[in-house]
Structure formats: structure tokens, C-alpha cells
Amino acid sequence: MLDTSLELSSTKHDNPNIKKIYGQFKSEISEELEKFHVPSKQNSMRTKQLWNWTFLGGVTEFSEINNMPKELLNQLSKNYTLSRNSIAKEQKSNDGTMKWLIDLESENNSTNNQIETVFIPEEKRGTLCISSQIGCTLNCTFCHTGTQKLVRNLTAAEIVSQLLIAKDRLNDWHKNNPNNVRKITNVVMMGMGEPLYNFEAVKKALQIMTDFDGLALSKRRITLSTSGIVPYIERVGNEIGVSLAVSLHAAKDEIRDILVPINKKYPLRELINACENYPRIKNSSKITFEYVMLKDINDSLEDAKDLIKILSNIPSKINLIPFNPWPGSNYMCSDMKKIREFAKVLLDAGFSSPIRKPRGQDILAACGQLKSETIRLKIKK
Ligand code: SAH
Ligand code: SF4
Numbered sequence: 001m002l003d004t005s006l007e008l009s010s011t012k013h014d015n016p017n018i019k020k021i022y023g024q025f026k027s028e029i030s031e032e033l034e035k036f037h038v039p040s041k042q043n044s045m046r047t048k049q050l051w052n053w054t055f056l057g058g059v060t061e062f063s064e065i066n067n068m069p070k071e072l073l074n075q076l077s078k079n080y081t082l083s084r085n086s087i088a089k090e091q092k093s094n095d096g097t098m099k100w101l102i103d104l105e106s107e108n109n110s111t112n113n114q115i116e117t118v119f120i121p122e123e124k125r126g127t128l129c130i131s132s133q134i135g136c137t138l139n140c141t142f143c144h145t146g147t148q149k150l151v152r153n154l155t156a157a158e159i160v161s162q163l164l165i166a167k168d169r170l171n172d173w174h175k176n177n178p179n180n181v182r183k184i185t186n187v188v189m190m191g192m193g194e195p196l197y198n199f200e201a202v203k204k205a206l207q208i209m210t211d212f213d214g215l216a217l218s219k220r221r222i223t224l225s226t227s228g229i230v231p232y233i234e235r236v237g238n239e240i241g242v243s244l245a246v247s248l249h250a251a252k253d254e255i256r257d258i259l260v261p262i263n264k265k266y267p268l269r270e271l272i273n274a275c276e277n278y279p280r281i282k283n284s285s286k287i288t289f290e291y292v293m294l295k296d297i298n299d300s301l302e303d304a305k306d307l308i309k310i311l312s313n314i315p316s317k318i319n320l321i322p323f324n325p326w327p328g329s330n331y332m333c334s335d336m337k338k339i340r341e342f343a344k345v346l347l348d349a350g351f352s353s354p355i356r357k358p359r360g361q362d363i364l365a366a367c368g369q370l371k372s373e374t375i376r377l378k379i380k381k
Helices: 026-035 040-057 070-079 156-170 195-210 230-240 253-259 268-276 279-283 301-310 336-348 373-380
Strands: 086-092 098-103 114-121 126-129 186-189 222-226 243-247 287-293 316-322
Touching: 026 040, 026 070, 086 156, 098 156, 114 156, 126 156, 156 195, 186 195, 195 222, 195 230, 222 230, 222 287, 230 243, 230 268, 230 279, 243 268, 287 336, 301 336, 316 336
Parallel strands: 126 186, 186 222, 222 243, 243 287, 287 316
Antiparallel strands: 086 098, 098 114, 114 126
């Protein structure tokens, strides 16, 4: 690892009645301004101003806003905040990947309230990997997060906050980049948790992130990854409209039942059927299938052929992910030669099949390695 664990602290807002502005729709802010007797003629302008300062200016205090009436800002600050969740730890990998351990507010006196967010810089883009839950209810056997019980779902504000925190730390605000060269160009819902088991909050957060008057992230540059919660897949396309990634990992139920146990509830036939009908396919955008390469488990040429068969009716891209080990994991990564042969079979059948380069492994920031620090420390003891 390069330097660099930085212990950071920032202001905490533990009052649950204080809402985060950035977890609100514009329409909700506008309703609030109405309650504060902002004249209706000004309402839309004031809402946009607030939205602008929040998402383009990156302000963290109402006092930084200089073109709105002081009295209104005062009123707002009694019920709302622009402050972020606190960063407990920041790490930078020697490949430039950054990981933040973030403290969230505690519910039901739970002791573990941390999530991780990861930034992966590449030549032409920067991807932020965002968490949707503390822990996960699903127990995929190769995934570190899966060994951590679900504590709770994140709120929309906590999901958006991860993007704002990363922009703060990377100095990625519009005001500092007059040419609008963004460091974070893409968002993937591939951190801790199953986003489709927190559908409403994820939907709201992504709608806020894509709102044209704010961060205006393009839907094409957002990918939601699911382990295959079939009933929600169509809703992702219709109601959120972002790119879909499916954690497939096996082309036969016998193997997938073990790797991704939710497969027993939503078996491959149903999952593939939902993907074949995914609304965006009609607009010719591809579905990404994630396939973790596990030595002697799912990496034979036979497995590759089965994969080709089940995906034959879906415009797809298959991301081959070399297994990232974590403390206590029982699997081994397939040999690189085997992964390349596997990729070639898929390529020859017409599938784009990139092999994902592991990023941030030295700080446990790679796919499937995320876990709350508090839990990790307990395990070490
Ligand atoms: N819960 C969602 C979102 C998490 S995305 C989902 O499962 O899709 C994280 C991706 O990394 C998933 O494709 C997951 O299957 C994969 N993954 C999990 N553990 C991994 C590991 N140890 N090595 C490589 N990939 C892993
Ligand atoms: Fe949960 Fe996804 Fe990990 Fe499975 S792979 S345990 S669904 S986070």
C-alpha cells in the first residue's frame, strides 16, 4: 500500500430530524420553501439556486450561499443540513484507487454503521463504486460482504452522500473545473449490499444524481449491479433507466445455487428471461454479465459453452472478474492462462469478454472485498 491511511473527522449531525438537502427531490425542496412563505413566483428560482449550490458548488454550509436571503437560509438550517457523513478512514492504493470508510448514523443502537466507497481512476474515466446497504442479506460464498449480516438499508441521502464525499476529497466540483472535466465520470452500484433489496432509496438517489439541474450524470454512465432479484429487473429499466449488470457467475443452476444462493429462489431460467425482456435491450444497449473466475469451480471450457448458450438471445458483454481473495475465503482464482482461454471462447462466439483488471487489492478495495472495518477488526481479534 502507498502511504496512506488518513484518519479524518468532520462535523456530525446526529439529530435525526435534520434532513440532508441532497437526499431531497427538487419538488420536495420546493414544497418546503412554500412552507417558508417564499413567494410562488420565486419558488422555482430559489429551489434551483439551492440545488445548484449543492450539486455544482459543492457547499457544505448554508453560510457559503451568497445569493439567497439570509433569513431563508437561517430557516433552512433549522431543518436541513448540507453536511456529509463522516469519513472514518481514507486509503489510497499504489494503483491510485481510493477507498473511504464512512461512518453512518446509528439506528437501534447498532454498533456497526460503516460502509465503504471506492474510486477507480482510469485513463479516460473515473468510476465511483457506491454501497447500497450496510452488509448484505445474501450470502454469495465468494464475497466478503456476504459474510457480514445486513445491518440496514441506506437512505437516499446516504447513497448520494457517497458521491459528494468523493467529489469533496477529489476536489471534483464544477467551480474548480471551469472546463467541466470531471474526475468522477461513472457510477456503479457495485459496493456493499444488494441494490434491488433497497429499491426505493436507490431509485431516488439515482434520480437525484441524474437530475439535469444538478449533478446531471448520464444514465448511460450509471450501472446497477444485481445478484438477480428477478421481480425488480424490469422496474430498473422502466423506472430508473440505467445500465444493468447481472452477477451471473455460473451458467448451470447446480453451480449457481452454491455460488449465489438466491438462485434457489430465482433460478437461471427466470433470471435469463427477465434479462431477455429488460426494457433497455430494445434500445440496443447491452447487459453486462459479471462472471467471477474460480479455479476448478466455473472456469472450464464446458462452462464457457454453457454460458454462450444461455446468453444467446441477449445483447451482452461478459466481464470476467479474476477472483479477489479476502481473509478466510475458501476459493482460488483461476490461472490467468485459463481465464484467457475462457475469454477467447466467448470472443469467438461474438461476445465482448474483457478480463477485469483487479484494482486496489492492496487496500481490500477490489470487487467483493468490501466490508465494514469494525467487523474486520473483530474478526482479527
Ligand atoms: N450485490 C450486488 C452488487 C455488488 S457488485 C451484486 O452482487 O451484483 C460486486 C460484484 O463483485 C458482484 O458481481 C460480485 O458478484 C462480485 N464479487 C463479489 N465477491 C468477489 C470476489 N471476491 N472477487 C471478485 N468479484 C467478486
Ligand atoms: Fe451481497 Fe452482491 Fe456480495 Fe452477493 S455478491 S453477498 S449479493 S454484495
